Amino acid sequence: MTDQLIDFFLLMKSELLLLAVIFIMLFMNITAKENADGTPVDNNHSILVTANILLLLNFLAGFFMNTSGNLFGDSFTSTELTAFQKNILNLGTLLVSLQSYTWLKTHKHVMEFYMLLLATLLGMFLMISSQHMLLFYLGLELSTIPLAALVNFDLEKKKSAEAAMKMIMMSAFSSALLLFGISLFYGTMGTLHFQEIPAALNGSDLQLYCLILLIAAFGFKISAVPFHFWTADVYEGAPVPVTSYLSVISKGSILFVMTTVLYNVFAGMGVEWYLIICVLAVATMITGNIFAVRQQNLKRLLAFSSIAQVGFILVGMSGQNTEGAVSVTYFIIIYIFSNLAALGVISVVSALTGKEKISDYKGFYKTNPMLSWILAIALFSLAGIPPTSGFFGKFFLLLAGAGNGNYTLVIIAALNMIVSLYYYLKIVKAVFMDANEEPIPTINLAFFPKAGLLICLIGIIVTGLASGSYNYIQELFASL
Amino acid sequence: MLSLLMILLPLVGMLLIRMVSDKKSAARVALLLSFLPLAATIWHATMFDPNGGMQFVFDKWWVESMGISFKVGMDGLSLLMVLLTNVLVPIIIFSTFDRDIVDFKNFYSLIFLMQFALVGVFTSLDGFLFYIFWELALLPIWFICLLWGGADRIRITLKFFIYTLSGSLFMLVALIYLYLQTPLPHTFSLDSFYDLALTPSQQGWIFWGFFLAFAIKIPIFPLHTWQPDTYTNAPTQGTMLLSGIMLKMGLYGIIRWMVPVIPAGIAEWAWLAMGLSVVGIVYASAMAIAQKDFKRLIAYSSIAHVGLIAAGIFSMNMMGMQGAVFQMLSHGVNAVGLFFIADILIDRYGNREMKDMGGIAHVSSPFAITFTIILLGSVALPLTNGFVGEFMLLNGVFQYSGWLALFAGLTVIFGAVYMLRAYQRIMLGEAGEASKSFRALTSNEKILLYIIVALVIVNGVYPKPLLDIAGPSLSAILAKAGVVSM
Numbered sequence: 026m027t028d029q030l031i032d033f034f035l036l037m038k039s040e041l042l043l044l045a046v047i048f049i050m051l052f053m054n055i056t057a058k059e060n061a062d063g064t065p066v067d068n069n070h071s072i073l074v075t076a077n078i079l080l081l082l083n084f085l086a087g088f089f090m091n092t093s094g095n096l097f098g099d100s101f102t103s104t105e106l107t108a109f110q111k112n113i114l115n116l117g118t119l120l121v122s123l124q125s126y127t128w129l130k131t132h133k134h135v136m137e138f139y140m141l142l143l144a145t146l147l148g149m150f151l152m153i154s155s156q157h158m159l160l161f162y163l164g165l166e167l168s169t170i171p172l173a174a175l176v177n178f179d180l181e182k183k184k185s186a187e188a189a190m191k192m193i194m195m196s197a198f199s200s201a202l203l204l205f206g207i208s209l210f211y212g213t214m215g216t217l218h219f220q221e222i223p224a225a226l227n228g229s230d231l232q233l234y235c236l237i238l239l240i241a242a243f244g245f246k247i248s249a250v251p252f253h254f255w256t257a258d259v260y261e262g263a264p265v266p267v268t269s270y271l272s273v274i275s276k277g278s279i280l281f282v283m284t285t286v287l288y289n290v291f292a293g294m295g296v297e298w299y300l301i302i303c304v305l306a307v308a309t310m311i312t313g314n315i316f317a318v319r320q321q322n323l324k325r326l327l328a329f330s331s332i333a334q335v336g337f338i339l340v341g342m343s344g345q346n347t348e349g350a351v352s353v354t355y356f357i358i359i360y361i362f363s364n365l366a367a368l369g370v371i372s373v374v375s376a377l378t379g380k381e382k383i384s385d386y387k388g389f390y391k392t393n394p395m396l397s398w399i400l401a402i403a404l405f406s407l408a409g410i411p412p413t414s415g416f417f418g419k420f421f422l423l424l425a426g427a428g429n430g431n432y433t434l435v436i437i438a439a440l441n442m443i444v445s446l447y448y449y450l451k452i453v454k455a456v457f458m459d460a461n462e463e464p465i466p467t468i469n470l471a472f473f474p475k476a477g478l479l480i481c482l483i484g485i486i487v488t489g490l491a492s493g494s495y496n497y498i499q500e501l502f503a504s505l
Numbered sequence: 506m507l508s509l510l511m512i513l514l515p516l517v518g519m520l521l522i523r524m525v526s527d528k529k530s531a532a533r534v535a536l537l538l539s540f541l542p543l544a545a546t547i548w549h550a551t552m553f554d555p556n557g558g559m560q561f562v563f564d565k566w567w568v569e570s571m572g573i574s575f576k577v578g579m580d581g582l583s584l585l586m587v588l589l590t591n592v593l594v595p596i597i598i599f600s601t602f603d604r605d606i607v608d609f610k611n612f613y614s615l616i617f618l619m620q621f622a623l624v625g626v627f628t629s630l631d632g633f634l635f636y637i638f639w640e641l642a643l644l645p646i647w648f649i650c651l652l653w654g655g656a657d658r659i660r661i662t663l664k665f666f667i668y669t670l671s672g673s674l675f676m677l678v679a680l681i682y683l684y685l686q687t688p689l690p691h692t693f694s695l696d697s698f699y700d701l702a703l704t705p706s707q708q709g710w711i712f713w714g715f716f717l718a719f720a721i722k723i724p725i726f727p728l729h730t731w732q733p734d735t736y737t738n739a740p741t742q743g744t745m746l747l748s749g750i751m752l753k754m755g756l757y758g759i760i761r762w763m764v765p766v767i768p769a770g771i772a773e774w775a776w777l778a779m780g781l782s783v784v785g786i787v788y789a790s791a792m793a794i795a796q797k798d799f800k801r802l803i804a805y806s807s808i809a810h811v812g813l814i815a816a817g818i819f820s821m822n823m824m825g826m827q828g829a830v831f832q833m834l835s836h837g838v839n840a841v842g843l844f845f846i847a848d849i850l851i852d853r854y855g856n857r858e859m860k861d862m863g864g865i866a867h868v869s870s871p872f873a874i875t876f877t878i879i880l881l882g883s884v885a886l887p888l889t890n891g892f893v894g895e896f897m898l899l900n901g902v903f904q905y906s907g908w909l910a911l912f913a914g915l916t917v918i919f920g921a922v923y924m925l926r927a928y929q930r931i932m933l934g935e936a937g938e939a940s941k942s943f944r945a946l947t948s949n950e951k952i953l954l955y956i957i958v959a960l961v962i963v964n965g966v967y968p969k970p971l972l973d974i975a976g977p978s979l980s981a982i983l984a985k986a987g988v989v990s991m
Binding site for chain 2: 348440443447496499
C-alpha cells in the first residue's frame with residue numbers, strides 16, 4: 026500500500042508540486058496584512074520574490090526522482106519524455122514570471138496572477154501526461170479558461186477585455202469541436218484510451234471526419250491558419266507577459282501533445298493527417314508572414330510571426346519520422362528562449378514607457394546598447410540565422426520535412442524564411458538606426474528581468490551549438 | 506587540433522580587444538592580436554606538403570545522430586585562402602590607424618568575428634559546418650555596414666542582407682538534398698558527397714541551389730545589384746573585407762563544393778554561367794568607365810574582375826582553375842590597396858567625386874608612385890600580380906571557347922581605360938585649391954601602401970610558390986570531377 030502511495034506521489038510529482046505552489050500562494054494571500062483602512066499592504070516585491078523562488082525550486086525539482094509508470098487505470102502516464110517536456114514548460118513559466126516583474130510590481134492582483142498562471146500550467150501537465158481523451162480534454166480546458174482571465178489582466182484597458190472575450194469565445198468554439206470529435210470517436214471505436222485507439226482505427230470516413238475535428242481543435246490552440254483569427258487581437262490586447270506565455274508556453278504544450286497524439290495514436294491514419302498538416306503548414310507560414318510584414322505594432326508583428334513559426338513547426342511535424350518528433354520538441358525549446366528574449370525586452374519597454382511601435386525603437390541602441398544586442402540576437406534566432414540556435418531549430422525541422430521526400434514543402438519554407446527575414450530585420454534596423462526626437466530613455470533593469478533575459482540569451486546561444494541537447498531529445502524519443 | 510587553434514584565434518582576439526578602453530592603444534592591440542592567426546597560418550604553411558592532400562584535419566562529431574561533424578582541414582586551396590584572409594585582416598586593421606573610429610571596441614570585435622567566420626568557411630569539410638560559417642560571415646559585415654556606413658546605409662544594408670541570405674537558403678535546400686542522398690546513416694561530410702552517384706538532372710537542380718548562393722556573393726551579373734551601393738556606403742574597412750575576402754567565399758565555394766560534387770551539373774549549365782560572367786565583365790567595365798565617384802568605380806571594376814575569375818572556374822580546366830586561385834589572391838590584395846587609396850582621398854577631400862580632385866602627383870610623390878603600381882597591378886600589366894592570374898584565366902576560358910575569351914579579354918582593354926582615366930583625373934593636371942593643401946601621407950599610411958606594393962610586385966615577378974601550393978590540390982579536385990589535368 027505504501028509503495029503504491031509513493032508511486033502515486035512520484036508519478037504525479039510535477040503536478041503535486043505545482044499544486045503545492047498554488048496553495049502556498051493562496052495561503053499567503055489569505056494571511057496578507059491589511060492597512061488600517063482595510064486596503065492590503067503593498068508587499069508586491071516580497072510576493073514576487075517568493076513566487077520566483079518557488080518557481081525556481083519547482084523547476085529544479087523537475088530533474089530529480091523522475092519515474093516512469095501509469096496511474097488511474099492507465100489514463101495518466103509519466104515517462105522520461107513527459108518529465109522532460111514538463112521541465113521545459115516549467116522553465117518557460119519561470120522565465121515569463123521573471124520578465125513580468127517590472128509589470129507586476131505595481132499591479133494590484135499579483136497573487137491572482139500567479140494562481141491563474143499556475144492553474145493553466147497544471148492543465149498543460151495533465152494534458153501532456155494524459156493517455157485518455159477525457160483527461161486530455163480536462164487538461165485542455167484547465168489550461169485555457171484561466172488564460173482568458175489572464176488576457177484581461179490589464180484591468181483598466183478596454184482592449185484587454187475585448188481580447189479576453191474573443192479568446193473565450195474562440196476556445197469555447199474549438200472545445201465544442203473537440204468534444205464533438207471525441208464523442209464521434211467513441212461511437213466508432215468504443216474506446217477513448219490512447220493505447221487502444223490504434224487497434225480500433227479502420228480509416229472509415231467517419232473516423233476521418235473525427236480526425237479533422239481533432240486537428241481543427243488543435244489548430245485553434247496553436248493558431249494555425251485558417252483557425253488563427255483570434256491571435257493578433259488577443260496578443261495585442263493582452264499584457265506583454267501574458268502574450269509571451271500564450272505564444273510560447275501554451276502553444277508549446279499543445280504542440281507536444283499534438284505530436285504525441287498524431288505520431289503515436291493516429292499513426293494508422295498517417296496518410297490522411299499528413300496531407301492535412303502539409304496544407305496547414307503552407308497556409309500558416311504564408312499567411313502569418315504576409316500579415317507580419319505589414320504590422321507597425323511590435324506585439325502584433327510578433328503575433329503574426331508566431332503564427333508563421335507554427336507553420337514551420339508543422340513542416341517538421343509532417344516528416345512522420347523520429348526526426349519529426351525530435352525536431353519539433355527541439356524547436357520549441359529554442360522558440361521559448363528566442364521569443365521570450367524578444368518579448369522580454371519589449372515587455373520591459375512597454376511596462377516602463379508604454380511604447381510598442383517599431384518606429385518608437387529608433388535609436389534604441391544609443392540609449393540601451395545591451396538590450397539592443399539581446400533583442401537583435403533574439404530576432405536573428407527567430408529569423409533562423411546561424412549561429413543562433415534558431416537556425417539549428419529550423420534546419421532540423423526542414424530536414425525532418427525533407428526526410429519525407431516533400432521538397433516542395435521545404436522550398437516553400439525556405440522562401441518563407443526570406444520573407445520573415447525582412448520584417449525581423451526591419452526591427453533590428455530601427456533599433457540600430459539614428460534616434461528619433463524622443464528615444465526610449467535608458468532603462469535600468471531590475472534583477473529578475475535581467476536574470477530572465479540572461480537565461481534566454483544563454484539558451485539562444487548554447488542550445489544550438491551544444492549538440493548534446495539534440496542527441497538527448499533523440500534518445501528520449503528512441504526510448505519510447 | 507592545430508588547425509582548430511588557428512580557427513579559434515580570431516575569437517580570442519575578439520574577446521581580448523574588449524578589455525582595452527583607450528582608442529589609440531586599441532588599434533595597436535588589435536593589430537597585434539591579428540598577427541596571431543597570421544603567425545599560426547605561416548606556421549602551418551611551413552609544415553604543409555603540397556602533394557599531401559587534405560592536411561591538418563580535425564574531425565569530431567558535432568550532432569552525431571544527424572551525421573553532422575565538426576570537420577576542418579586544409580589542402581593547398583584552403584591554405585591559400587586562409588593565408589589571404591589572415592594577411593589582409595592585419596592590413597585592414599592597420600588601415601584604421603590615423604582614422605577616428607567611433608565605438609571602436611565593437612568595430613574591432615566585429616572584424617575579428619568576421620575573420621573567424623571566413624577562416625571557417627575556407628577550412629570546413631562538412632556541409633552543415635560550411636553553411637554555419639557561411640552565414641556567420643554575413644552578420645558582422647552587416648553590422649559594420651549598418652553602424653559605421655554612409656548616409657544611405659539603412660536601405661542599402663537591408664537589401665544587401667536579404668539578397669545574400671536569400672541566395673544562401675537555396676544552397677541550404679541543396680545541401681539537405683545532398684544529405685538525404687547519402688547512404689544511411691546520412692552524413693554532411695564532403696567526402697560522402699564525392700561518392701554520390703547523382704543523375705545529370707539531379708545535378709542540374711543542385712547546381713542552381715549552389716549557384717544562386719555563390720553567384721549572389723561573388724556577384725555575377727545580373728545578381729550584382731546589391732554590390733555597388735553596398736561597397737560605396739560601407740566604411741572603408743567594411744569594403745575591404747567585402748571585396749578583398751568575402752566575395753572569394755563564393756568563388757571558393759564553387760571550386761570546393763560544386764566542381765567535384767556536381768561536375769555533370771556544371772557541364773550542363775557552364776555555358777550559361779560563363780555567358781553571364783562574360784556579360785558581367787563587359788557590362789561592369791562599361792559602367793566603371795561612366796563613374797564619377799572613385800569608390801564606385803572600383804566597385805564596378807571589382808565585378809568585372811570576379812566575373813573573369815568565375816568564367817575561368819566554370820571552364821573546368823587546370824589553367825582556368827590555377828588562374829582563378831591566383832587571381833583571387835591578387836584581386837584581394839589589389840582591391841584592398843585601391844580601397845585604401847580611396848579612403849585616403851576621402852579623408853583628404855571629404856567626398857568621393859573625382860572632379861574635385863586633380864594634380865595630387867605634384868604635391869605628394871610617394872602617393873603617386875604607390876598608386877601607380879597598385880593601379881598597374883589592377884590593370885594586369887606584366888610583372889604585376891594581376892597579369893599572372895588574368896593571363897591564365899583568359900587562357901583557360903579560351904580552351905573552353907574562343908569567342909567567350911575574346912569578349913572576356915575586353916576586360917584588359919576596358920580596365921586600362923577606366924583606371925588610367927581615373928588616375929589622370931585624380932593625380933594629374935593642374936592642382937586645384939583643395940589639392941594644393943593635400944595633407945602629406947602619414948608614416949602609417951606609407952608603410953601600408955609599401956606593403957601592398959611589395960605584394961603586388963613580388964607575386965607578379967615570382968608567382969611560382971603560390972601556384973605550386975595550389976596546383977596539386979586543384980588537379981585532385983578536377984580529377985574528382987572527371988577532368989584529367991596536364
